[in-house]
Amino acid sequence: MKKLLDLIFLPRCAVCGEILMMEERKGFLCRDCAGAIPYFPKKVCPHCGNETENAGFCGFCMKHFAFASACAAFPYEEVRDAIHLFKYDGDQTIGYGLGELMAEYLLNDHAELLVKTDMMVSVPLHPKKEKHRGFNQTQILCERIAEKTGLLFEKKALERKRETIAQSELNPEERKQNLKDAFSAATDFTGKRVLLVDDIFTTGTTCNECAKELYRAGAKEVMVFTLSAAGTK
Numbered sequence: 196m197k198k199l200l201d202l203i204f205l206p207r208c209a210v211c212g213e214i215l216m217m218e219e220r221k222g223f224l225c226r227d228c229a230g231a232i233p234y235f236p237k238k239v240c241p242h243c244g245n246e247t248e249n250a251g252f253c254g255f256c257m258k259h260f261a262f263a264s265a266c267a268a269f270p271y272e273e274v275r276d277a278i279h280l281f282k283y284d285g286d287q288t289i290g291y292g293l294g295e296l297m298a299e300y301l302l303n304d305h306a307e308l309l310v311k312t313d314m315m316v317s318v319p320l321h322p323k324k325e326k327h328r329g330f331n332q333t334q335i336l337c338e339r340i341a342e343k344t345g346l347l348f349e350k351k352a353l354e355r356k357r358e359t360i361a362q363s364e365l366n367p368e369e370r371k372q373n374l375k376d377a378f379s380a381a382t383d384f385t386g387k388r389v390l391l392v393d394d395i396f397t398t399g400t401t402c403n404e405c406a407k408e409l410y411r412a413g414a415k416e417v418m419v420f421t422l423s424a425a426g427t428k
């Protein structure tokens with residue numbers, strides 16, 4: 196019976212992936228998640244879990260990266276099911292809901308990024324992978340963030356030059372090698388402050404390689420914002 200129900204399209208909660216009750220369907224969250232959206236607590240570094248002052252990555256974590264700052268809306272475990280439904284089952288209404296929540300998070304907790312950012316770019320997929328999946332999940336998140344916040348989203352500003360192995364299958368050193376020179380800027384970023392968006396932050400190699408390329412293409416400052424962070428602690 197459950198299998199059969201899964202085949203029928205049913206609106207699901209954008210955070211936990213639960214099927215929504217009839218009365219919850221006006222929004223995109225179930226009653227539990229709507230009552231307390233499980234955003235990252237403001238004083239916790241999304242990367243190491245230690246206390247921070249600035250609702251983003253702590254100074255110690257930032258020493259390892261080329262980008263100037265980073266923040267994430269959700270702990271990965273909180274949105275794992277929703278990400279799965281969105282990315283692999285292709286439920287784009289969940290992506291829309293997640294993008295909406297990312298926009299809310301920026302508006303409420305990171306107004307400084309909204310003021311600073313000249314343009315938002317998404318981490319690109321290789322065209323073959325995008326074709327296979329049918330969409331780039333991060334691009335969908337960015338489109339919704341742009342609609343809600345007014346940030347300028349440059350869709351094809353960053354490209355993936357070559358195919359790479361899924362990062363999740365590699366150790367940290369292999370991850371670096373895998374992505375070395377994998378990205379190329381397709382726009383002039385001279386003097387621009389860029390908000391780089393991705394869906395999941397794990398070791399940060401992907402965002403770091405993208406940031407290096409953005410700086411190489413002239414960016415003045417690269418700030419990272421992800422839907423979720425898995426933490427390394």
Ligand SMILES: [Zn+2]
Nearest residue numbers: 208211225228
């Ligand atoms: Zn929920």
Ligand SMILES: [Zn+2]
Nearest residue numbers: 240243253256
């Ligand atoms: Zn940290």
